[in-house]
Amino acid sequence: MSDRLVELKGVTKEYGSVKAVDNINLTVSRGEFLVLLGPSGSGKTTILSMMGGFIVPTAGRIIIDGEDVTETPPALRPTVTVFQDYALFPHMSVRENVSFGLAMRKVSKADRHKLAEESLETVGLAGFGDRGVHQLSGGQRQRVALARAIAVEPTVLLLDEPLGALDLKIRRQMQEELVHLQKSLGATFVHVTHDQEEAMSLANNIALINQGRIEDYGPPNRVYLRPATLFAANFMGDSNIFEGTTVACEDGHIRVDTQMGQLAFAGEAEPGTNVHILLRPEQIRVGTADDDGMIMLGEIKVIEVVFQGTHKLCRVRAGKDQAVDLLLRLPQEHAVSPGDTMSVHARETDAVLLRD
Protein backbone atom coordinates (compact mmCIF):
# COMPACT_ATOMS: atom_id res chain seq x y z
CA MET A 1 0.00 0.00 0.00
CA SER A 2 1.71 3.07 -1.25
CA ASP A 3 0.91 6.55 -0.07
CA ARG A 4 0.57 7.64 -3.67
CA LEU A 5 -2.92 6.55 -4.58
CA VAL A 6 -3.47 8.31 -7.88
CA GLU A 7 -0.62 9.23 -10.19
CA LEU A 8 -0.88 11.11 -13.45
CA LYS A 9 2.29 10.88 -15.49
CA GLY A 10 2.66 13.19 -18.45
CA VAL A 11 -1.06 13.01 -19.16
CA THR A 12 -2.13 14.83 -22.31
CA LYS A 13 -5.47 15.02 -24.08
CA GLU A 14 -5.72 16.49 -27.53
CA TYR A 15 -8.87 17.25 -29.47
CA GLY A 16 -7.66 17.73 -33.00
CA SER A 17 -4.93 20.33 -32.68
CA VAL A 18 -6.22 21.67 -29.35
CA LYS A 19 -4.48 20.47 -26.22
CA ALA A 20 -7.22 20.34 -23.58
CA VAL A 21 -4.77 18.86 -21.10
CA ASP A 22 -1.07 19.38 -21.61
CA ASN A 23 1.46 17.08 -19.99
CA ILE A 24 0.07 16.95 -16.46
CA ASN A 25 2.02 15.31 -13.65
CA LEU A 26 0.00 15.02 -10.48
CA THR A 27 -0.08 12.79 -7.41
CA VAL A 28 -2.97 12.30 -5.03
CA SER A 29 -2.12 10.73 -1.68
CA ARG A 30 -4.32 8.26 0.14
CA GLY A 31 -6.88 10.07 2.28
CA GLU A 32 -6.23 13.40 0.61
CA PHE A 33 -8.81 15.96 -0.44
CA LEU A 34 -7.46 17.37 -3.69
CA VAL A 35 -9.25 20.21 -5.46
CA LEU A 36 -8.73 20.85 -9.15
CA LEU A 37 -9.40 24.56 -9.42
CA GLY A 38 -9.54 26.59 -12.57
CA PRO A 39 -11.61 28.78 -14.87
CA SER A 40 -14.11 27.14 -17.22
CA GLY A 41 -12.41 25.57 -20.21
CA SER A 42 -9.14 25.14 -18.31
CA GLY A 43 -9.24 21.35 -18.69
CA LYS A 44 -9.95 20.49 -15.06
CA THR A 45 -13.05 18.42 -15.85
CA THR A 46 -11.16 16.62 -18.62
CA ILE A 47 -8.51 15.63 -16.06
CA LEU A 48 -11.22 14.30 -13.74
CA SER A 49 -12.89 12.41 -16.61
CA MET A 50 -9.57 10.76 -17.41
CA MET A 51 -9.19 9.69 -13.78
CA GLY A 52 -12.74 8.30 -13.93
CA GLY A 53 -12.09 6.47 -17.19
CA PHE A 54 -14.61 8.31 -19.36
CA ILE A 55 -11.93 9.87 -21.50
CA VAL A 56 -8.77 8.09 -22.58
CA PRO A 57 -5.68 10.32 -22.65
CA THR A 58 -3.83 10.91 -25.91
CA ALA A 59 -0.55 10.40 -24.09
CA GLY A 60 0.69 9.61 -20.59
CA ARG A 61 -0.25 7.05 -17.95
CA ILE A 62 -2.73 7.05 -15.11
CA ILE A 63 -1.94 4.83 -12.16
CA ILE A 64 -4.43 4.19 -9.38
CA ASP A 65 -3.51 2.06 -6.38
CA GLY A 66 -0.39 0.79 -8.12
CA GLU A 67 -2.26 -0.35 -11.21
CA ASP A 68 -2.04 1.22 -14.64
CA VAL A 69 -5.66 2.07 -15.45
CA THR A 70 -5.04 4.42 -18.38
CA GLU A 71 -7.35 2.42 -20.63
CA THR A 72 -9.43 0.59 -18.02
CA PRO A 73 -13.18 1.23 -18.40
CA PRO A 74 -14.92 3.11 -15.53
CA ALA A 75 -16.69 0.00 -14.24
CA LEU A 76 -13.39 -1.72 -13.46
CA ARG A 77 -11.75 1.24 -11.70
CA PRO A 78 -11.83 1.86 -7.96
CA THR A 79 -13.25 5.32 -8.71
CA VAL A 80 -16.79 6.62 -8.71
CA THR A 81 -17.79 9.99 -10.14
CA VAL A 82 -20.44 12.36 -8.80
CA PHE A 83 -21.59 14.34 -11.81
CA GLN A 84 -22.37 18.01 -12.00
CA ASP A 85 -25.98 17.32 -13.00
CA TYR A 86 -26.08 14.40 -10.49
CA ALA A 87 -27.08 11.96 -13.29
CA LEU A 88 -29.61 10.25 -11.04
CA PHE A 89 -31.78 7.61 -12.66
CA PRO A 90 -35.13 9.43 -12.92
CA HIS A 91 -37.28 6.30 -13.20
CA MET A 92 -35.97 4.79 -9.96
CA SER A 93 -36.70 5.55 -6.33
CA VAL A 94 -34.02 7.02 -4.11
CA ARG A 95 -33.30 3.58 -2.67
CA GLU A 96 -33.01 1.96 -6.11
CA ASN A 97 -30.65 4.71 -7.17
CA VAL A 98 -28.42 4.29 -4.14
CA SER A 99 -28.37 0.50 -4.35
CA PHE A 100 -27.82 0.38 -8.13
CA GLY A 101 -24.07 -0.10 -7.85
CA LEU A 102 -24.59 -2.81 -5.25
CA ALA A 103 -27.13 -4.58 -7.46
CA MET A 104 -24.59 -4.57 -10.30
CA ARG A 105 -22.13 -6.16 -7.85
CA LYS A 106 -24.69 -8.92 -7.21
CA VAL A 107 -25.21 -7.99 -3.54
CA SER A 108 -28.35 -9.70 -2.20
CA LYS A 109 -31.50 -7.63 -1.99
CA ALA A 110 -31.62 -7.59 1.82
CA ASP A 111 -28.00 -6.46 2.13
CA ARG A 112 -28.54 -3.91 -0.60
CA HIS A 113 -31.42 -2.43 1.33
CA LYS A 114 -29.38 -2.23 4.49
CA LEU A 115 -26.31 -0.70 2.85
CA ALA A 116 -28.38 1.80 0.87
CA GLU A 117 -30.11 2.91 4.05
CA GLU A 118 -26.72 3.34 5.74
CA SER A 119 -25.44 5.45 2.85
CA LEU A 120 -28.56 7.60 2.95
CA GLU A 121 -28.10 8.03 6.69
CA THR A 122 -24.51 9.14 6.14
CA VAL A 123 -25.64 11.95 3.85
CA GLY A 124 -28.53 12.91 6.13
CA LEU A 125 -31.36 11.43 4.10
CA ALA A 126 -32.42 8.56 6.38
CA GLY A 127 -35.95 7.43 5.50
CA PHE A 128 -35.98 9.00 2.03
CA GLY A 129 -35.58 5.64 0.27
CA ASP A 130 -39.12 5.34 -1.05
CA ARG A 131 -39.29 8.80 -2.57
CA GLY A 132 -38.96 9.46 -6.27
CA VAL A 133 -36.08 11.51 -7.57
CA HIS A 134 -38.54 14.13 -8.89
CA GLN A 135 -39.81 14.84 -5.39
CA LEU A 136 -36.42 16.01 -4.14
CA SER A 137 -34.88 19.47 -3.95
CA GLY A 138 -31.55 20.24 -5.62
CA GLY A 139 -29.63 19.81 -2.37
CA GLN A 140 -31.33 16.49 -1.67
CA ARG A 141 -30.56 15.21 -5.17
CA GLN A 142 -26.95 16.16 -4.57
CA ARG A 143 -27.00 14.06 -1.40
CA VAL A 144 -28.57 11.10 -3.20
CA ALA A 145 -25.83 11.30 -5.84
CA LEU A 146 -23.25 11.25 -3.03
CA ALA A 147 -24.98 8.35 -1.27
CA ARG A 148 -25.11 6.40 -4.53
CA ALA A 149 -21.39 6.93 -5.03
CA ILE A 150 -20.24 6.07 -1.50
CA ALA A 151 -22.51 3.01 -1.32
CA VAL A 152 -20.03 1.07 -3.46
CA GLU A 153 -17.13 2.23 -1.26
CA PRO A 154 -14.86 3.65 -3.94
CA THR A 155 -11.18 4.13 -3.14
CA VAL A 156 -11.28 7.48 -4.91
CA LEU A 157 -14.39 9.65 -5.11
CA LEU A 158 -14.36 12.04 -8.06
CA LEU A 159 -16.60 15.10 -7.77
CA ASP A 160 -17.29 17.19 -10.87
CA GLU A 161 -18.48 20.62 -9.69
CA PRO A 162 -21.07 18.89 -7.53
CA LEU A 163 -22.13 22.06 -5.76
CA GLY A 164 -22.33 24.24 -8.86
CA ALA A 165 -26.12 24.19 -9.14
CA LEU A 166 -26.89 24.85 -5.47
CA ASP A 167 -27.64 28.23 -3.95
CA LEU A 168 -25.03 29.85 -1.76
CA LYS A 169 -26.29 28.84 1.66
CA ILE A 170 -26.76 25.15 0.82
CA ARG A 171 -23.48 25.29 -1.03
CA ARG A 172 -21.56 26.41 2.07
CA GLN A 173 -23.36 23.83 4.18
CA MET A 174 -22.58 21.05 1.69
CA GLN A 175 -18.91 22.10 1.66
CA GLU A 176 -18.71 21.52 5.38
CA GLU A 177 -20.48 18.20 5.06
CA LEU A 178 -18.17 17.09 2.26
CA VAL A 179 -15.15 17.70 4.47
CA HIS A 180 -16.74 15.76 7.33
CA LEU A 181 -17.76 12.97 5.00
CA GLN A 182 -14.27 12.67 3.58
CA LYS A 183 -12.75 12.51 7.05
CA SER A 184 -15.24 10.00 8.41
CA LEU A 185 -14.93 7.72 5.37
CA GLY A 186 -11.18 8.11 5.25
CA ALA A 187 -11.59 8.11 1.49
CA THR A 188 -9.67 10.07 -1.12
CA PHE A 189 -11.61 12.87 -2.82
CA VAL A 190 -10.76 14.69 -6.01
CA HIS A 191 -13.05 17.66 -6.45
CA VAL A 192 -13.39 20.00 -9.44
CA THR A 193 -14.55 23.59 -9.00
CA HIS A 194 -14.08 27.06 -10.41
CA ASP A 195 -14.83 28.72 -7.04
CA GLN A 196 -11.59 29.55 -5.24
CA GLU A 197 -13.33 30.03 -1.90
CA GLU A 198 -14.86 26.57 -2.19
CA ALA A 199 -11.45 25.18 -3.13
CA MET A 200 -9.79 26.75 -0.10
CA SER A 201 -12.42 25.56 2.36
CA LEU A 202 -12.28 21.96 1.10
CA ALA A 203 -8.78 21.15 -0.01
CA ASN A 204 -5.71 19.64 1.56
CA ASN A 205 -4.05 20.56 -1.70
CA ILE A 206 -5.17 22.73 -4.57
CA ALA A 207 -4.03 22.11 -8.13
CA LEU A 208 -4.71 25.31 -10.02
CA ILE A 209 -5.32 24.49 -13.68
CA ASN A 210 -5.01 26.97 -16.51
CA GLN A 211 -5.01 26.19 -20.23
CA GLY A 212 -4.53 22.49 -19.59
CA ARG A 213 -1.54 22.92 -17.32
CA ILE A 214 -0.95 23.02 -13.59
CA GLU A 215 -0.34 26.66 -12.80
CA ASP A 216 0.23 26.16 -9.10
CA TYR A 217 -0.01 23.28 -6.65
CA GLY A 218 0.00 23.26 -2.87
CA PRO A 219 -1.98 23.70 0.34
CA PRO A 220 -4.64 26.45 0.17
CA ASN A 221 -2.82 28.93 2.43
CA ARG A 222 0.38 28.60 0.43
CA VAL A 223 -1.40 28.99 -2.91
CA TYR A 224 -3.33 31.99 -1.60
CA LEU A 225 -0.54 33.75 0.28
CA ARG A 226 2.43 32.86 -1.88
CA PRO A 227 1.07 32.05 -5.36
CA ALA A 228 3.63 30.74 -7.81
CA THR A 229 2.50 32.74 -10.83
CA LEU A 230 0.73 35.92 -11.78
CA PHE A 231 -2.27 33.92 -12.95
CA ALA A 232 -2.48 32.13 -9.60
CA ALA A 233 -2.22 35.45 -7.76
CA ASN A 234 -5.10 36.90 -9.75
CA PHE A 235 -7.29 33.81 -9.67
CA MET A 236 -7.07 33.11 -5.95
CA GLY A 237 -8.87 36.26 -4.84
CA ASP A 238 -8.68 40.05 -4.80
CA SER A 239 -5.16 41.27 -5.26
CA ASN A 240 -3.00 44.38 -5.61
CA ILE A 241 -0.23 43.87 -8.10
CA PHE A 242 2.47 46.46 -8.70
CA GLU A 243 4.53 46.20 -11.82
CA GLY A 244 8.04 47.55 -11.73
CA THR A 245 11.66 47.31 -12.77
CA THR A 246 14.36 46.09 -10.45
CA VAL A 247 16.98 48.77 -9.89
CA ALA A 248 19.17 47.13 -7.27
CA CYS A 249 19.63 43.78 -5.59
CA GLU A 250 21.71 43.06 -2.48
CA ASP A 251 21.53 40.84 0.63
CA GLY A 252 18.35 39.17 -0.49
CA HIS A 253 16.62 42.50 -0.92
CA ILE A 254 15.68 44.26 -4.08
CA ARG A 255 14.67 47.81 -4.85
CA VAL A 256 11.96 48.11 -7.42
CA ASP A 257 10.95 51.20 -9.32
CA THR A 258 7.14 51.22 -9.37
CA GLN A 259 4.39 53.73 -9.95
CA MET A 260 4.31 53.96 -6.15
CA GLY A 261 7.91 55.14 -6.12
CA GLN A 262 10.97 53.06 -5.26
CA LEU A 263 10.07 50.25 -2.90
CA ALA A 264 12.19 47.62 -1.17
CA PHE A 265 11.18 43.97 -0.98
CA ALA A 266 12.64 40.70 0.13
CA GLY A 267 13.69 38.60 -2.85
CA GLU A 268 16.21 38.37 -5.60
CA ALA A 269 16.13 39.58 -9.18
CA GLU A 270 18.66 40.80 -11.69
CA PRO A 271 18.68 44.59 -11.91
CA GLY A 272 16.77 45.63 -14.99
CA THR A 273 14.26 42.75 -14.89
CA ASN A 274 10.53 43.30 -14.77
CA VAL A 275 8.79 42.03 -11.64
CA HIS A 276 5.31 42.07 -10.15
CA ILE A 277 4.65 42.56 -6.47
CA LEU A 278 1.53 41.02 -4.95
CA LEU A 279 -0.19 42.32 -1.83
CA ARG A 280 -3.60 40.98 -0.77
CA PRO A 281 -6.14 43.70 0.18
CA GLU A 282 -6.09 42.64 3.84
CA GLN A 283 -2.29 42.93 3.92
CA ILE A 284 -2.33 46.67 3.43
CA ARG A 285 -2.65 48.40 6.80
CA VAL A 286 -3.58 51.91 7.77
CA GLY A 287 -1.10 54.18 9.51
CA THR A 288 2.60 54.91 9.39
CA ALA A 289 5.05 52.42 10.84
CA ASP A 290 8.72 53.09 11.31
CA ASP A 291 9.73 49.53 12.09
CA ASP A 292 12.12 47.69 9.90
CA GLY A 293 10.58 45.33 7.40
CA MET A 294 7.68 47.62 6.53
CA ILE A 295 6.91 48.92 3.07
CA MET A 296 5.64 52.46 3.19
CA LEU A 297 3.05 52.90 0.50
CA GLY A 298 2.48 56.59 1.15
CA GLU A 299 -0.73 58.62 1.08
CA ILE A 300 -3.86 57.19 -0.41
CA LYS A 301 -7.24 58.71 -1.19
CA VAL A 302 -10.43 56.69 -0.60
CA ILE A 303 -12.67 56.55 -3.66
CA GLU A 304 -15.32 54.03 -2.71
CA VAL A 305 -16.31 52.03 0.39
CA VAL A 306 -18.36 48.83 0.13
CA PHE A 307 -19.64 47.32 3.35
CA GLN A 308 -19.38 43.53 2.97
CA GLY A 309 -20.53 42.36 6.38
CA THR A 310 -17.35 40.95 7.83
CA HIS A 311 -15.26 43.86 6.54
CA LYS A 312 -15.22 46.99 4.42
CA LEU A 313 -13.77 46.77 0.93
CA CYS A 314 -12.25 50.10 -0.07
CA ARG A 315 -11.22 51.21 -3.51
CA VAL A 316 -8.45 53.78 -3.14
CA ARG A 317 -5.94 55.70 -5.27
CA ALA A 318 -2.26 55.83 -4.42
CA GLY A 319 1.12 56.72 -5.83
CA LYS A 320 2.31 59.70 -7.82
CA ASP A 321 -0.67 61.71 -9.11
CA GLN A 322 -2.84 59.05 -7.48
CA ALA A 323 -2.50 56.96 -10.64
CA VAL A 324 -2.57 53.54 -8.95
CA ASP A 325 -5.82 51.76 -8.01
CA LEU A 326 -5.64 49.73 -4.82
CA LEU A 327 -8.03 47.50 -2.90
CA LEU A 328 -8.03 47.61 0.89
CA ARG A 329 -9.93 45.43 3.30
CA LEU A 330 -10.57 47.30 6.52
CA PRO A 331 -12.24 46.16 9.75
CA GLN A 332 -15.97 46.90 10.09
CA GLU A 333 -15.42 49.38 12.89
CA HIS A 334 -12.88 51.41 10.94
CA ALA A 335 -14.53 54.78 10.23
CA VAL A 336 -13.77 55.52 6.62
CA SER A 337 -15.63 57.33 3.88
CA PRO A 338 -14.92 58.36 0.29
CA GLY A 339 -12.64 61.39 0.09
CA ASP A 340 -10.61 60.50 3.19
CA THR A 341 -6.86 60.45 2.89
CA MET A 342 -4.56 58.29 5.00
CA SER A 343 -1.14 56.67 5.02
CA VAL A 344 -0.82 52.96 4.43
CA HIS A 345 1.90 50.39 4.72
CA ALA A 346 2.44 46.66 4.42
CA ARG A 347 4.79 44.05 5.87
CA GLU A 348 7.68 43.26 3.64
CA THR A 349 7.26 39.53 4.32
CA ASP A 350 3.67 39.66 3.03
CA ALA A 351 4.71 40.88 -0.38
CA VAL A 352 5.14 38.21 -3.04
CA LEU A 353 7.56 38.67 -5.87
CA LEU A 354 6.27 37.38 -9.21
CA ARG A 355 7.79 37.30 -12.64
CA ASP A 356 6.09 37.54 -16.03
Place this chain on the structure above:
Amino acid sequence: MGAWIRSAPAMAYLIAALGFIYLPVVVLVVFSFQDGLLPVPPFKGPSLQWYEKMFANERLVESLINSVVVAVSSALVTTILGFLAAYGMARRTPRFAGGIRFILMAPLTVSYLIIAIGLLITFNIVGIQKSLFAVGLGHVVINLPLCFAIIYSQFGDHLRNIDWAAHDLGASDVQTLLHVIAPIMKPSLFASFCLSATLSWDEFIIAFLLSRFDVTMPVVIFEMLRAGLTPEVNAAGTMVFAISMVTVGIAAMVMAVNHGERK
Protein backbone atom coordinates in the same frame (compact mmCIF):
# COMPACT_ATOMS: atom_id res chain seq x y z
CA MET B 1 -66.90 42.22 -32.44
CA GLY B 2 -64.04 43.98 -34.26
CA ALA B 3 -61.64 41.18 -33.39
CA TRP B 4 -64.12 38.71 -34.81
CA ILE B 5 -64.26 40.45 -38.16
CA ARG B 6 -60.53 40.73 -38.38
CA SER B 7 -60.00 37.07 -37.55
CA ALA B 8 -62.81 35.90 -39.83
CA PRO B 9 -60.63 35.42 -42.93
CA ALA B 10 -58.15 33.45 -40.88
CA MET B 11 -60.98 31.33 -39.54
CA ALA B 12 -62.35 30.74 -43.01
CA TYR B 13 -58.92 29.75 -44.22
CA LEU B 14 -58.50 27.31 -41.34
CA ILE B 15 -61.86 25.71 -42.05
CA ALA B 16 -61.08 25.47 -45.77
CA ALA B 17 -57.69 23.88 -45.07
CA LEU B 18 -59.13 21.38 -42.60
CA GLY B 19 -61.93 20.62 -45.05
CA PHE B 20 -59.41 19.97 -47.79
CA ILE B 21 -57.56 17.51 -45.58
CA TYR B 22 -60.45 15.78 -43.87
CA LEU B 23 -63.37 15.93 -46.32
CA PRO B 24 -62.32 12.79 -48.25
CA VAL B 25 -62.02 10.92 -44.97
CA VAL B 26 -65.40 12.18 -43.80
CA VAL B 27 -66.99 11.09 -47.08
CA LEU B 28 -65.34 7.68 -46.78
CA VAL B 29 -66.59 7.21 -43.23
CA VAL B 30 -70.12 8.52 -43.87
CA PHE B 31 -70.73 6.31 -46.89
CA SER B 32 -69.52 3.23 -45.06
CA PHE B 33 -72.88 3.51 -43.27
CA GLN B 34 -74.76 3.79 -46.57
CA ASP B 35 -78.05 1.95 -46.72
CA GLY B 36 -77.72 1.09 -50.39
CA LEU B 37 -75.47 -0.55 -52.95
CA LEU B 38 -73.29 2.41 -53.93
CA PRO B 39 -71.15 4.69 -51.77
CA VAL B 40 -72.34 7.79 -53.62
CA PRO B 41 -74.85 10.50 -52.75
CA PRO B 42 -77.60 10.64 -51.82
CA PHE B 43 -76.99 9.23 -48.35
CA LYS B 44 -79.86 6.86 -47.72
CA GLY B 45 -79.65 6.56 -43.96
CA PRO B 46 -77.42 4.77 -41.54
CA SER B 47 -76.96 1.05 -41.69
CA LEU B 48 -74.34 -1.40 -40.40
CA GLN B 49 -74.95 -3.93 -43.14
CA TRP B 50 -71.60 -3.32 -44.84
CA TYR B 51 -69.73 -3.83 -41.61
CA GLU B 52 -71.58 -7.11 -41.14
CA LYS B 53 -70.65 -8.08 -44.66
CA MET B 54 -67.05 -7.08 -44.08
CA PHE B 55 -66.69 -9.24 -40.99
CA ALA B 56 -68.25 -12.12 -42.85
CA ASN B 57 -65.62 -11.78 -45.58
CA GLU B 58 -63.06 -14.40 -44.59
CA ARG B 59 -60.32 -13.15 -46.86
CA LEU B 60 -60.67 -9.66 -45.42
CA VAL B 61 -60.69 -10.80 -41.79
CA GLU B 62 -57.67 -13.00 -42.43
CA SER B 63 -55.82 -10.08 -44.01
CA LEU B 64 -56.72 -7.93 -41.03
CA ILE B 65 -55.02 -10.42 -38.72
CA ASN B 66 -52.04 -10.58 -41.10
CA SER B 67 -51.80 -6.81 -41.04
CA VAL B 68 -51.77 -6.73 -37.25
CA VAL B 69 -49.06 -9.41 -37.10
CA VAL B 70 -46.88 -7.62 -39.67
CA ALA B 71 -47.42 -4.22 -38.06
CA VAL B 72 -46.65 -5.33 -34.51
CA SER B 73 -43.65 -7.50 -35.32
CA SER B 74 -42.07 -5.08 -37.80
CA ALA B 75 -42.64 -2.17 -35.41
CA LEU B 76 -41.01 -4.14 -32.61
CA VAL B 77 -37.93 -4.91 -34.69
CA THR B 78 -37.77 -1.36 -36.05
CA THR B 79 -37.99 0.18 -32.59
CA ILE B 80 -35.26 -2.06 -31.19
CA LEU B 81 -32.95 -1.38 -34.14
CA GLY B 82 -33.70 2.35 -34.07
CA PHE B 83 -33.06 2.46 -30.32
CA LEU B 84 -29.72 0.69 -30.62
CA ALA B 85 -28.66 2.93 -33.49
CA ALA B 86 -29.68 6.09 -31.63
CA TYR B 87 -27.93 4.92 -28.45
CA GLY B 88 -24.76 4.16 -30.36
CA MET B 89 -24.84 7.53 -32.06
CA ALA B 90 -25.65 9.48 -28.91
CA ARG B 91 -23.18 7.70 -26.70
CA ARG B 92 -20.11 8.15 -28.76
CA THR B 93 -19.37 11.04 -31.00
CA PRO B 94 -17.76 9.19 -33.87
CA ARG B 95 -15.79 11.21 -36.35
CA PHE B 96 -18.24 10.29 -39.08
CA ALA B 97 -21.37 10.93 -36.98
CA GLY B 98 -22.77 13.37 -39.51
CA GLY B 99 -22.21 10.96 -42.37
CA ILE B 100 -23.70 8.01 -40.51
CA ARG B 101 -26.76 10.05 -39.58
CA PHE B 102 -27.19 11.07 -43.20
CA ILE B 103 -26.97 7.48 -44.40
CA LEU B 104 -29.49 6.40 -41.77
CA MET B 105 -31.95 9.15 -42.70
CA ALA B 106 -31.55 9.18 -46.49
CA PRO B 107 -34.01 6.31 -47.20
CA LEU B 108 -36.80 8.65 -46.03
CA THR B 109 -36.50 10.44 -49.35
CA VAL B 110 -36.58 7.33 -51.55
CA SER B 111 -39.94 6.30 -52.98
CA TYR B 112 -41.48 3.13 -51.55
CA LEU B 113 -41.79 1.80 -55.09
CA ILE B 114 -38.04 2.00 -55.63
CA ILE B 115 -37.35 0.39 -52.26
CA ALA B 116 -39.87 -2.36 -53.01
CA ILE B 117 -38.25 -3.14 -56.37
CA GLY B 118 -34.82 -3.18 -54.73
CA LEU B 119 -36.06 -5.51 -52.03
CA LEU B 120 -37.74 -7.74 -54.57
CA ILE B 121 -34.48 -8.21 -56.46
CA THR B 122 -32.42 -8.61 -53.29
CA PHE B 123 -34.83 -11.15 -51.76
CA ASN B 124 -34.79 -13.06 -55.01
CA ILE B 125 -31.00 -13.31 -54.89
CA VAL B 126 -30.90 -14.18 -51.18
CA GLY B 127 -33.72 -16.68 -51.59
CA ILE B 128 -36.43 -15.10 -49.48
CA GLN B 129 -39.86 -15.90 -50.90
CA LYS B 130 -42.59 -13.32 -51.40
CA SER B 131 -44.40 -13.60 -48.09
CA LEU B 132 -45.63 -11.72 -45.03
CA PHE B 133 -42.11 -12.13 -43.65
CA ALA B 134 -40.74 -10.31 -46.67
CA VAL B 135 -43.35 -7.58 -46.22
CA GLY B 136 -42.35 -7.22 -42.56
CA LEU B 137 -38.69 -6.88 -43.52
CA GLY B 138 -39.67 -4.24 -46.07
CA HIS B 139 -41.54 -2.31 -43.42
CA VAL B 140 -38.53 -2.41 -41.13
CA VAL B 141 -36.47 -0.93 -43.95
CA ILE B 142 -38.85 1.95 -44.64
CA ASN B 143 -39.66 2.77 -40.99
CA LEU B 144 -36.19 2.54 -39.48
CA PRO B 145 -35.10 6.09 -40.47
CA LEU B 146 -38.15 7.66 -38.83
CA CYS B 147 -37.84 5.54 -35.67
CA PHE B 148 -34.17 6.38 -35.41
CA ALA B 149 -34.93 10.08 -35.82
CA ILE B 150 -37.67 10.06 -33.16
CA ILE B 151 -35.59 8.19 -30.59
CA TYR B 152 -32.35 10.01 -31.37
CA SER B 153 -34.05 13.38 -30.88
CA GLN B 154 -34.86 12.38 -27.30
CA PHE B 155 -31.29 11.50 -26.37
CA GLY B 156 -30.20 14.64 -24.54
CA ASP B 157 -26.91 15.55 -22.95
CA HIS B 158 -28.24 14.56 -19.54
CA LEU B 159 -28.45 10.97 -20.81
CA ARG B 160 -24.73 10.90 -21.51
CA ASN B 161 -23.92 11.43 -17.86
CA ILE B 162 -26.62 8.97 -16.80
CA ASP B 163 -25.10 6.42 -19.16
CA TRP B 164 -21.65 7.15 -17.74
CA ALA B 165 -22.95 6.92 -14.18
CA ALA B 166 -24.48 3.49 -14.81
CA HIS B 167 -21.25 2.19 -16.32
CA ASP B 168 -19.27 3.84 -13.53
CA LEU B 169 -21.32 1.95 -10.94
CA GLY B 170 -20.43 -1.33 -12.58
CA ALA B 171 -23.20 -1.95 -15.11
CA SER B 172 -22.33 -3.63 -18.41
CA ASP B 173 -23.57 -2.22 -21.72
CA VAL B 174 -26.51 -4.61 -21.77
CA GLN B 175 -27.40 -3.90 -18.12
CA THR B 176 -27.21 -0.17 -18.74
CA LEU B 177 -29.49 -0.46 -21.76
CA LEU B 178 -32.03 -2.68 -20.02
CA HIS B 179 -32.12 -1.16 -16.54
CA VAL B 180 -31.37 2.49 -17.17
CA ILE B 181 -31.54 3.81 -20.73
CA ALA B 182 -34.55 1.89 -22.06
CA PRO B 183 -36.79 2.69 -19.05
CA ILE B 184 -35.91 6.38 -19.32
CA MET B 185 -36.56 6.33 -23.07
CA LYS B 186 -39.82 4.38 -22.68
CA PRO B 187 -42.10 7.18 -23.92
CA SER B 188 -40.21 7.76 -27.15
CA LEU B 189 -39.72 4.02 -27.68
CA PHE B 190 -43.47 3.60 -27.32
CA ALA B 191 -44.19 6.52 -29.65
CA SER B 192 -41.79 5.16 -32.22
CA PHE B 193 -43.40 1.73 -31.94
CA CYS B 194 -46.89 3.20 -32.44
CA LEU B 195 -45.86 5.29 -35.43
CA SER B 196 -44.03 2.52 -37.18
CA ALA B 197 -46.91 0.09 -36.48
CA THR B 198 -49.31 2.62 -38.00
CA LEU B 199 -47.16 3.19 -41.07
CA SER B 200 -46.84 -0.56 -41.58
CA TRP B 201 -50.56 -1.04 -40.98
CA ASP B 202 -51.70 1.07 -43.91
CA GLU B 203 -48.71 0.63 -46.22
CA PHE B 204 -49.68 -0.67 -49.64
CA ILE B 205 -46.92 -0.66 -52.26
CA ILE B 206 -44.40 -2.86 -50.47
CA ALA B 207 -47.15 -5.08 -49.07
CA PHE B 208 -48.54 -5.51 -52.60
CA LEU B 209 -45.23 -6.24 -54.32
CA LEU B 210 -43.64 -8.48 -51.68
CA SER B 211 -46.58 -10.74 -50.77
CA ARG B 212 -48.17 -13.63 -52.63
CA PHE B 213 -50.78 -15.84 -50.94
CA ASP B 214 -51.09 -14.29 -47.50
CA VAL B 215 -51.69 -10.58 -47.88
CA THR B 216 -52.32 -7.57 -45.69
CA MET B 217 -55.50 -5.56 -45.48
CA PRO B 218 -54.58 -2.69 -47.84
CA VAL B 219 -53.89 -5.28 -50.53
CA VAL B 220 -57.31 -6.87 -50.06
CA ILE B 221 -58.98 -3.47 -50.13
CA PHE B 222 -57.18 -2.79 -53.40
CA GLU B 223 -58.51 -6.08 -54.82
CA MET B 224 -62.03 -5.18 -53.72
CA LEU B 225 -61.72 -1.78 -55.37
CA ARG B 226 -60.80 -3.39 -58.65
CA ALA B 227 -63.92 -5.53 -58.42
CA GLY B 228 -66.05 -2.43 -58.03
CA LEU B 229 -66.98 0.35 -55.68
CA THR B 230 -69.15 -0.82 -52.78
CA PRO B 231 -69.73 0.60 -49.30
CA GLU B 232 -67.92 -2.48 -48.02
CA VAL B 233 -64.67 -0.92 -49.23
CA ASN B 234 -65.62 2.20 -47.30
CA ALA B 235 -66.23 0.10 -44.19
CA ALA B 236 -62.83 -1.56 -44.52
CA GLY B 237 -61.17 1.79 -45.16
CA THR B 238 -62.92 3.30 -42.14
CA MET B 239 -61.59 0.49 -40.02
CA VAL B 240 -58.00 1.01 -41.23
CA PHE B 241 -58.34 4.73 -40.62
CA ALA B 242 -59.85 4.32 -37.13
CA ILE B 243 -57.15 1.95 -35.92
CA SER B 244 -54.43 4.25 -37.29
CA MET B 245 -55.92 7.28 -35.58
CA VAL B 246 -56.23 5.50 -32.23
CA THR B 247 -52.62 4.30 -32.36
CA VAL B 248 -51.20 7.67 -33.40
CA GLY B 249 -53.40 9.35 -30.78
CA ILE B 250 -52.02 7.14 -28.02
CA ALA B 251 -48.47 7.85 -29.18
CA ALA B 252 -49.10 11.60 -29.24
CA MET B 253 -50.62 11.49 -25.75
CA VAL B 254 -47.69 9.55 -24.32
CA MET B 255 -45.24 12.03 -25.85
CA ALA B 256 -47.25 15.01 -24.56
CA VAL B 257 -47.45 13.62 -21.03
CA ASN B 258 -43.74 12.90 -21.07
CA HIS B 259 -42.96 16.38 -22.37
CA GLY B 260 -45.07 17.90 -19.60
CA GLU B 261 -43.25 15.88 -16.95
CA ARG B 262 -39.88 17.05 -18.12
CA LYS B 263 -40.90 20.67 -17.70
